[in-house]
Amino acid sequence: MRKILFLLFIVLFAESKAQTCVKLWGENPDDYRKNKVKLYCYPADRQKDNKCAVIFCPGGSYCYLAKENEGFYPAKVFQNQGFNSFVLLYRRGIKGNHYPSQMQDLEKALEYVRENFSFQKIGVCGFSAGGHLSGTSAVYLKTDFNIMIYPVVTMQDGYVHKKSRRNLLGQHYTKAQKDSMSLELNTQKKLPPIFLIACKDDPIVKYQNSVMLADSLKASNQNFKFTLYEHGGHGFGVNPKLIKGADKKAAFWYEDFFNWFETVVFSSF
Numbered sequence: 001m002r003k004i005l006f007l008l009f010i011v012l013f014a015e016s017k018a019q020t021c022v023k024l025w026g027e028n029p030d031d032y033r034k035n036k037v038k039l040y041c042y043p044a045d046r047q048k049d050n051k052c053a054v055i056f057c058p059g060g061s062y063c064y065l066a067k068e069n070e071g072f073y074p075a076k077v078f079q080n081q082g083f084n085s086f087v088l089l090y091r092r093g094i095k096g097n098h099y100p101s102q103m104q105d106l107e108k109a110l111e112y113v114r115e116n117f118s119f120q121k122i123g124v125c126g127f128s129a130g131g132h133l134s135g136t137s138a139v140y141l142k143t144d145f146n147i148m149i150y151p152v153v154t155m156q157d158g159y160v161h162k163k164s165r166r167n168l169l170g171q172h173y174t175k176a177q178k179d180s181m182s183l184e185l186n187t188q189k190k191l192p193p194i195f196l197i198a199c200k201d202d203p204i205v206k207y208q209n210s211v212m213l214a215d216s217l218k219a220s221n222q223n224f225k226f227t228l229y230e231h232g233g234h235g236f237g238v239n240p241k242l243i244k245g246a247d248k249k250a251a252f253w254y255e256d257f258f259n260w261f262e263t264v265v266f267s268s269f
Helices: 002-015 032-036 068-080 101-116 129-140 162-169 175-180 208-219 249-268
Strands: 020-023 038-042 052-057 084-089 121-127 145-149 194-199 224-229
Touching: 038 068, 052 068, 052 101, 052 129, 068 084, 068 121, 068 249, 084 101, 101 121, 101 129, 121 129, 121 249, 129 145, 129 162, 145 249, 162 175, 194 208, 194 249, 208 224, 224 249
Parallel strands: 052 084, 052 121, 121 145, 145 194, 194 224
Antiparallel strands: 020 038, 038 084
């Protein structure tokens, strides 16, 4: 049944287009690299609209963007569930855009959504490096909930994803920058509810990133849900076909999220 539903979703997605694409920094920004910063909008159907929004941040090591699999596809899944979905194409290190460019783009996206819509809750969902970006918004920006899927978490030696750190912080980062962008070190203040998943067989971002964050969130008494899957790997987004082997449960993480959202976040309205 899940396979049939997913194939149906792919067909619906192929027939669906975003209603709006916004250049967040305007037509003539002060930096030409901001011209590529875009926000794609997928409004929920009126009959399903739950008055909540999610901004999706695709992953890609802060170097490129997996905008289809970790942006447009999950946005459509959430749209069909009644969420107003947005996909953010943010600046990356490959073009010389290092910290804090990515956070500035996400902050601009949050401002745009708040200024142009009247949603009751606005959250951020990110994958891999985009999961790290989602986490930074939980710590440093104002969000109502956050979703972190197989995320980069730490910038410290040991479990760091070096490519993401290099593209985010550049070659000559300071200790203060490294510490401030290590999410597990910055959970002391009250954070929004966080939904977090990782896979033990992830070959790209060590799953210990998420374990460290979960331990830190627990120690600071935060509201969060952490699921560690045995299988799934990395980069699957919401597509079970991208998971090798028969165990594809991780690709359906969004089902667990929708249930969690109903009981933990939506009920707090």
